[in-house]
Amino acid sequence: MATSTAPERIVTGRLLLRRFEEADRVEMVRFYGDPEVMAIRKYGARDPVAASLAFDILMEHWRTHGFGLYAMIERESDAFCGECGLRYTDDGAEVEISYGLFEPFRGKGYATEGAAAICDIALDVLKLPVLIAHSRGDNRGSHAVLEKIGMTFAGRRESPGHPHGVVKYMMDGDSGS
Template identity: 75%
Template sequence: MTAVVPKRLETGRLLLRRFEEIDRADMVRFYGDPGVMAIRKYGARDPEAASAAFDVLMRHWQMHGFGLYAVIERESGVFCGECGLRYTDDGAEVEISYGLFAPFRGKGYATEAAVAIRDVALDVLKLPVLVARSRGDNLGSHNVLEKLGMVFDGRQDSPGQDYGVVKYVMHSQSGS
């Protein structure tokens, strides 16, 4: 991708900025928080695995020129979570990802951040297709995806999971 993705985005209540090394402790705490990860696809991670996941997040920016942003509440300056774009595990698609610590949920922050990221995906990167995957039982996340204009595209159940993973998709105006 040759487009230049902004390192910082501002919304009415949030600052989204590219992750930096100083954010490692916040993300280790985020990835290890059972309350955060219970509603995400991967589950809580121990500190070593969480730190390794942060390394992957940082490398994604270096390799692709886009990635996840730290979500900061503008008024308080407090780290809320993450939101951004990344290649799916198989590398075939770009997905939008977001997650917030519990005290920041239910305020519209996920939608606010995700709208800014969706606009980067479609207007800056000119992606023809944007996808999202969510736990099948995470109805709050499904609501955010629908507010973005994404549509349900199927469910995949996996052995040992009682919730499955759902996929949402959005085609750009030029790619539909």
């Protein structure tokens, strides 16, 4: 369990990660509904109603836990790139790092840059004892990001709807980032 609250804004070399606001709902409904974005995500593309509900859950997570997902903004252009942050797993047992980008922002190192900053918050500010990540078994790009930020492979499991299963990565709070 987190021992403090995450900052509302994080600035990296090229990114601004900021807590989502109600004004971001339109972008996130577009994000959650984009088949290209969600093709490599564990939940898949959502219709506008389900996407709006997912945004409500994202906002509530911050209010309940003091941390959550951030809007990822490219500082140079002020463009909304996607999301990156922390959330409890669906069963509430662990905290996972999550990130996703619109296609034009992929391949630029933004996922690694954002995820590294989020790891620092998780371990150094929130003092989480363990940070995990889940990724589709065939999402090699995501696996590379997780390895670059210092996470280690912890196993693979079968998952309905994912023919390549889901992989899990971990990082102990003691190992730091």
